Amino acid sequence: MENYLLLIDCPDEKGLVHKITGILYRYELNVIRNDEFVEKEINHFFMRTEFTGNINELLILNELYAILPKNASVKFVKKHKKNVVILVTKEHHCLGELLLRHQFNELNVNILAVIGNYDILADLTQKFGIPYHHISHENKSREDHELEVLRKIQDYNPEFLVLAKYMRVLTPAFVNYFPNRIINIHHSFLPAFIGANPYRQAYERGVKIIGATAHFVSNHLDEGPIISQSVIPVDHTQNANDMTQAGRDVEKIVLARSLKLVFDDCVFVCGNKTIIFD
Amino acid sequence: MENYLLLIDCPDEKGLVHKITGILYRYELNVIRNDEFVEKEINHFFMRTEFTGNINELLILNELYAILPKNASVKFVKKHKKNVVILVTKEHHCLGELLLRHQFNELNVNILAVIGNYDILADLTQKFGIPYHHISHENKSREDHELEVLRKIQDYNPEFLVLAKYMRVLTPAFVNYFPNRIINIHHSFLPAFIGANPYRQAYERGVKIIGATAHFVSNHLDEGPIISQSVIPVDHTQNANDMTQAGRDVEKIVLARSLKLVFDDCVFVCGNKTIIFD
Amino acid sequence: MENYLLLIDCPDEKGLVHKITGILYRYELNVIRNDEFVEKEINHFFMRTEFTGNINELLILNELYAILPKNASVKFVKKHKKNVVILVTKEHHCLGELLLRHQFNELNVNILAVIGNYDILADLTQKFGIPYHHISHENKSREDHELEVLRKIQDYNPEFLVLAKYMRVLTPAFVNYFPNRIINIHHSFLPAFIGANPYRQAYERGVKIIGATAHFVSNHLDEGPIISQSVIPVDHTQNANDMTQAGRDVEKIVLARSLKLVFDDCVFVCGNKTIIFD
Amino acid sequence: MENYLLLIDCPDEKGLVHKITGILYRYELNVIRNDEFVEKEINHFFMRTEFTGNINELLILNELYAILPKNASVKFVKKHKKNVVILVTKEHHCLGELLLRHQFNELNVNILAVIGNYDILADLTQKFGIPYHHISHENKSREDHELEVLRKIQDYNPEFLVLAKYMRVLTPAFVNYFPNRIINIHHSFLPAFIGANPYRQAYERGVKIIGATAHFVSNHLDEGPIISQSVIPVDHTQNANDMTQAGRDVEKIVLARSLKLVFDDCVFVCGNKTIIFD
DSSP states (O other): EEEEEEEEEOOOOTTHHHHHHHHHHHHTTTTEEEEEEETTTTTTEEEEEEEEEEEOOHHHHHHHHHSOTOOOOEEEEOOOOOOEEEEESSSOOHHHHHHHHHHOOOOSSEEEEEESSSTTTTHHHHHHTTTTOOOOOTTHHHHHHHHHHHHHHHHHHSSSSESSSOSSSHHHHHHHHHHOOOEEEESSSTTTTOOOHHHHHHHHHTSEEEEEEEEEEOOTTOOSSSSEEEEEOOTOOOHHHHHHHHHHHHHHHHHHHHHHHHHHHOOOEEEEEEEEOO | OEEEEEEEEEETTTHHHHOOOOOOOOOOOEEEEEEEEEETTTTTEEEEEEEEEEEOOHHHHHHHHSSSSSTOOEEEEEEEEEEEEEESSSSOHHHHHHHHHHHHSSSSSEEEEEEESSSHHHHHHHHOOOOHHHOOTSSSSHHHHHHHHHHHHHHHHOOOEEEOOOOOOOHHHHHHHHTTTEEEESSSSTTTTTSOOOOHHHHHTOEEEEEEEEEEEOOSOOOOEEEEEEEEETTTOOOHHHHHHHHHHHHHHHHHHHHHHHHOEEEEETTTTTOOOO | OOOEEEEEEOOOTTTTHHHHHHHHHHHTTTEEEEEEEEEETTTTTEEEEEEEEEOOHHHHHHHHHHHHHHEEEEEEEEOOOOEEEEESOOHHHHHHHHHHHHHHHHHSEEEEEEEESTTHHHHHHHHOOOOOOEEOOTTSSSHHHHHHOOOOOHHHSSSSSEEEOSSSOOHHHHTTSTTTEEEEEESTTTTOOOOHHHHHHHHHTTTTTEEEEEOOOOOOOOSSEEEEEEEEEEEEEHHHHHHHHHHHHHHHHHHHHHHHHHTOOOOEEETTEEOOOO | OOOEEEEEEEEEETTHHHHHHHHHHHHTTTTEEEEEEEETTTEEEEEEEEEEEEEOOOHHHHHHHHOOOOEEEEEEEEOOEEEEEEEEEOOOHHHHHHHHHHHHOOEEEEEEEEEEETTTTTTHHHHTTOOOOOOOOSSOHHHHHHHHHHHHHHHHOOOOOEEOOOOOOOOHHHHHEEEEEEEEEEESSSSTOHHHHHHHHHHHTTSEEEEEEEOOOOOOOOOSEEEEEEEEOOOOOOOHHHHHHHHHHHHHHHHHHHHHHHHOOEEEEEHHHEEOOO
């Protein structure tokens, strides 16, 4: 018996749960967990159903399309490890966290490769038997460098890109290759401190709490749908550098937790927000 | 159109969601929110459905019993303020919190009366126009005092009792009058520091975090189903008295939040645990 | 034996702690607690010393000025309840919290009066025996209304003003009457969501955590020195209104905790930041 | 100019800070940070001073002993990486965290070796160039196994032992070789759930928050001085296994944070508690 997910989102109308579960019932599928949510502001229905059984995917899909409103999005997902490529710059803490979780099967992921614009993290990556590609940005235009990175990524055909402290801004053209498939960790409690040096900004402002935000990358810098956020208290004894260090623990845990949610197919993107069934 | 809740728990079997939602669909009820959960260790199904519509409650109940497994528990609840009596001793912070929330309709509650074994909190209670009954325990056996309290409570016929820092242990006979209808706030992060003086115990042990626990009262002291818990950090500069003061903020917020969950019918009791749809 | 505080801030130089504690030692004062901090970015020294004893304040102050760098700020404070006036608009939760803590001596405060631009909170205030002044802003210029409020405040000569959800922006002229003596609770995790409707903004942005910030009021809206911040998690099931309700618990606790710090003289203002010895 | 720490604890008496800082002032040492605390229940004084300068350690120590009460404990510490041996069993997450932090100099530590009673973690350890010793406990008495482990540890002469999920109980004789020098991570919010399978216990009890505790090891199981604790919320959807997974993130962060405090000499042990200057 296989383990499946059914992911549906469509305009809301009466009786959707009854109709959808009716089809699963007739095929004698065993529902393990079922979550629904209606976003009332836009009257849109989201449903995530975990079940086991032996199915002819096409048969069921056709039945579902027949009863669902037009423009419904329906996905059958067989549970599997998600293929990803990770992009990094110089900082090791998020990459190290992901390599460890990958090695010990704590994350539903298959890390295909790591690409860095410096070679600093090559050694760490290779310890874990993962290919590392150093694509320097020096003496190249942004577009030329990005194209080189894109070509390398395409060699691996990943389902997701993870920006594990990749400190270069991606162009809209690049982002559009991977709609809602790039996940970034931002080192602030967004929308506070958008842009460069957020810990320096936090220190200057004298805040008493700092945080980190994992989000999908959209074309607007630091403005894509937020997946998860977390915070820690700070005080006047900590300078910008101390905050940077303290923030690392939060960043890596928030990124890892967000990836778990995404790779377990718990996250729907709804405009600029996320619906998360956890 | 009325606002209703349907609360079902029963042994799990295939097709329950489909069958239940089918009945709601045929009556053209408008489901606003639907939550289900199956506790696998005991294979038991829980469902909470919010809907609007005009219903003949008996008709629908009969249809539901016809399709549900034997021993199903089914409740229709029209949304309403829960009638409660509050028991107190000397401390004001939880009572004050509840009186304010009651006054400003922040809690789905109707406070009928407050009963205290001291008269210290009479003045505070009466400021808010609520009757206060002082039933001293002095020179009385535990059973005599408790019977007097019970008689006074029965005059009000409340749906729930709230122990807002009521510092007397209730006997099993008393508790059995109100099964899963007495909510207590315990001033520790249960199951740590069961019994008397938990902040003193916490100080002696040198813990770095203290907490509070709201739970239903069962016959075993401090062992009923937990509804909510919360914590705050402490350090070596705080003595037992400082911890007591710091703990008050946590206690009153945890109690208020738990009562909100219970009075909004979001809480199922499942053996010694709670299932909470929040 | 009286209970005193000595509060010093001055440019840093070697030997300050030794010299200051030497004077206290010669007068045989009993130091209960001592905190120091040097803000290295501006090379400035802060010290807070709690002690008991019988002192001639002027004698000691003269000795301190003799050994301290020029421009040192030195304050002797006999422990006392701080006289405050509270400003409100319509929301009750922060006011109710402060009235309860005042009533039960949980805060080192003496509430002289409450002033509101609506009369909604008069009843609550008067329950606790505190005068309430309704000064409507309707049909008045901002300046005229503010002057009327100022005159009423001056009748009471308070040490601090507390803005307990006072929803009107104060002019720089008004603020300058009370430098670092006005404390505001802002309903967001500053600097995120400056300005109006922060919960609406938080909802629109799809954040996963919301917060509240207590700060001194400076001439720049929502930009004064932050005293304390706190947060709670939210998710996609909560709309802007739900977030507003959830935020209230955080707001009132953060405000109360910040006032405790300020009224216990634990807070130094240092430019746009606070140094807090808690 | 060297970077030093002065760590003093002794019975409290008037003028200690003045006298101690006087000696530092005469030697023209530059105090960077100074923390003091008096534990009033036992009238004991603790002081930690960071300073830079060129010192004759013996000269200053003699001057300090001359002015301090009898039985004072005084330590000069030149800032250095602490030599440690790590003990493990099967779980990788705490070890992986420490190896990464060691590799990237995020912790003031020099990991000399890892000893495990299984060989599962040999590969991970060796990736980072650290020796791994597999000392199986099979077919050996507790004492024989422990002696073998002790001998191996003694080969390295470490300043601290870290139990990174070492799942065997240590005998008092072993513990006494390393008084207040063994740090353990316990997978519960002590003192709740002492002993085996705390996550199972937490699940059975239906708690809404779980945690982890890092502490020095004393002769009483899970009862040594607590260094740090942290928690995360859980709910009814998580079984014991889910809680175990969720707890790992907390365990490794709490352990790493506690080791940072200990290795930076911020922690005094005071009976069964810790005084922490962070």
